[in-house]
Structure formats: C-alpha cells, structure tokens
Amino acid sequence: MxxxxxYLVFGGAGSIGSELVRQLCIKNKVFIFDIDETRTxxxxxxxxxxxxxxxxxxxxxxxxxTIKEVFKWNPDIxxxxxxxxxxxxxxxxxxxxxETNELGTLNILDETxxxxxxxxxxxxxxxxxxxxxxxxxxxxxxLNAGGIVVRFGNVLxxxxxxxxxxxxxxxxxxxxxxxxxxxxxxxxxxxxxCGLIIKAIEIAKPKSIMIMDMGERVNILxxxxxxxxxxxxxxxxxMIGIRPGEVLIEILMTPEEEKRAIKVNNFWxxxx
Numbered sequence: 001m002x003x004x005x006x007y008l009v010f011g012g013a014g015s016i017g018s019e020l021v022r023q024l025c026i027k028n029k030v031f032i033f034d035i036d037e038t039r040t041x042x043x044x045x046x047x048x049x050x051x052x053x054x055x056x057x058x059x060x061x062x063x064x065x066t067i068k069e070v071f072k073w074n075p076d077i078x079x080x081x082x083x084x085x086x087x088x089x090x091x092x093x094x095x096x097x098x099e100t101n102e103l104g105t106l107n108i109l110d111e112t113x114x115x116x117x118x119x120x121x122x123x124x125x126x127x128x129x130x131x132x133x134x135x136x137x138x139x140x141x142x143l144n145a146g147g148i149v150v151r152f153g154n155v156l157x158x159x160x161x162x163x164x165x166x167x168x169x170x171x172x173x174x175x176x177x178x179x180x181x182x183x184x185x186x187x188x189x190x191x192x193x194c195g196l197i198i199k200a201i202e203i204a205k206p207k208s209i210m211i212m213d214m215g216e217r218v219n220i221l222x223x224x225x226x227x228x229x230x231x232x233x234x235x236x237x238x239m240i241g242i243r244p245g246e247v248l249i250e251i252l253m254t255p256e257e258e259k260r261a262i263k264v265n266n267f268w269x270x271x272x
Contacts, residue, residue: 004028004053008075010061010108011082013039015158016119020079020194025052031073032056034082061104071111077201079117080108083135086160087123087245090131101134102141109145116147117200120209122186122250124151125257129245139209143272146206151252153186153214155193166224170231175238176224183242184217184249199267207272211252213263 005028011017012032018039024030025047034040037058044056055073059066061082083101084090090097105118120139123132139149156163166176188196192212200210224237242248253261253270261268 005076006074007031008033008070008073008078010034010078010080011119012056013043014081016155016190016193017079017081018043019190020081020197021054022047023194023198025054029053030055031070031075033059033061033070035060061107062099064107064110067107067111075114077115077117078108078112079119079197080105081119083119083138084131085121087129087131088243090134091129091244094130097130097134101131102137105138105141109141109147112145112147115201116142116145117197118142118147118149119197120149120151122151122153122252125251125254128247131245143207143209148200148204148206149209150196150200150204151209151211152193152196153188153212153250153252156187156189158190158193162220162223163227166227170227170233170235173233173235175236176228177238177240178221178224179240179242179246180248181221181239182248183220183246185220186214186250186252187218188212188214196267203264204269205271209257209270211261211268211270213266213268214252217249 007024007028008031009017009021010033012021013034013036021030021032032040032044032054040056040058044054047054057070061067084097118138120135123129124135124139127133127136142149155161169176196212204210257270261270
C-alpha cells in the first residue's frame with residue numbers, strides 16, 4: 001500500500017489555502033495551520049465530516065515555539081501561504097509585513113527538513129511597496145534555503161480582491177472605484193493558483209521559481225466597464241488615483257530572470 005504524503009499548509013484556511021487543502025486531502029494527510037480560528041475550524045469540520053484525514057492548529061507563524069511544536073507532525077511537504085498580501089495596509093503598518101512575511105517565513109524554514117513551497121506575488125518583482133519588498137525577501141530566504149517559490153498574479157475572487165470590492169459597491173449602487181486608467185494586472189483564478197502550487201510540487205527543482213503563463217495583462221478600467229455591462233448597472237466609474245505603494249504595470253520576471261526562464265507547457269521555471 002502506498003503511504004499517504006503528509007502536507008503541512010500554513011495559511012491553510014485562507015482563500016487559496018483552503019481550496020488547496022480541499023484538493024490535497026483527497027489522497028493525502030493534511031495539517032492546516034492558520035491564525036483565523038473560525039475559518040480554520042469550519043474547514044476542519046467540513047473535511048472531517050467527509051472522512052478526510054485532516055488536523056489543524058491555530059497559531060501565528062511569528063511564534064517560533066508554536067512552529068517548532070507543529071513540526072513534530074513530521075510533514076513530507078510544507079506549503080507556506082500565510083502572509084499579509086495587500087499593498088495599502090502594509091504601507092501603513094510595515095512592521096507587520098516584516099514580522100509575518102519575512103521573519104515568519106524564516107521561522108518555518110528554520111524547522112523545515114523536507115520539500116518547501118513558498119507562495120509569492122508578482123508584486124515582489126522590482127518591488128516598490130512594503131508588501132512587495134517583504135515578499136521579495138521571503139523569496140530570497142526560500143531560495144537560499146533550497147526551497148521552491150511560486151509567483152502569483154492577482155488572484156480573482158480571493159479575499160480582498162477587486163471583484164469583492166466592486167460587488168459591494170454594486171450592492172450599494174455606488175460607482176466602481178478604479179485607481180488609474182492605465183492600471184494593468186496579471187490575473188488568475190483560485191483554481192489556477194492551486195494548480196500552479198501542485199504542479200510546482202510535481203516538477204519544480206530546489207532553488208527555483210515557478211510562474212504560470214497568464215496571457216496578457218488585464219486593464220483594470222476595461223475590466224470595470226465589463227463588470228458594469230454584465231451587471232446591467234449604470235453606477236458608473238470613479239477614478240480615485242494611485243494609492244501609496246502601487247505601480248501602474250506589474251511584471252512577472254525581472255530582465256535577468258527572463259534570461260534564465262524555461263517554458264514548460266503553460267509554466268515558466270526560473271532556476272537560480
């Protein structure tokens with residue numbers, strides 16, 4: 001009989017983490033670690049009811065002693081999806097980004113003796129925001145430790161995404177807010193994000209970065225116009241200006257990384 005692999009997922013109750021856990025637990029043992037008590041326990045109860053082999057721990061990746069305790073579970077694969085991911089709040093509270101995205105990642109890596117996957121963002125490329133810089137540092141720490149980085153674009157329908165904001169504005173018959181008419185972003189779904197992680201587990205080598213080919217960047221103003229049309233709304237659009245830490249156009253790789261990138265089906269792999 002083939003032994004089930006043991007996955008330890010930090011941030012396992014988040015938008016992406018919870019969907020990933022649902023997929024992984026079908027054939028494996030999964031340990032969910034998250035700071036959100038309600039979401040974690042709800043997910044655990046959902047999966048336990050379906051007879052999946054799951055367990056959980058409420059905790060903060062900034063707490064080294066808690067991390068040491070969790071690793072007594074002896075995982076085969078560790079995935080870190082625990083992070084602050086929004087630009088504007090981290091410009092206001094930079095210490096939180098540093099302590100969670102950088103030092104929290106280091107706490108996990110200090111205990112990891114197996115394959116390690118770090119979730120990152122295109123905001124880490126040529127980073128200008130506090131959040132982006134903290135994610136870039138997490139990438140560096142991971143690669144230096146022999147781990148694997150997966151780099152996302154903007155994940156639609158994840159907690160805090162622009163689609164959620166626009167839906168609330170539509171519900172209140174308010175105009176959709178857009179920061180700049182030339183703002184562009186790479187977009188992916190939660191399902192695609194999870195698929196990227198799983199593919200990285202399967203094929204990525206230590207000290208590499210893996211990115212999904214998301215096609216062309218999406219103009220945010222055009223997306224807002226499309227949303228209004230599909231909603232049959234005449235609420236209109238309100239331009240609010242670029243917020244601190246934001247950039248007009250995000251990229252997936254630096255020019256130096258592009259030289260080392262190899263295309264494998266629908267993915268780019270950058271070896272260190």
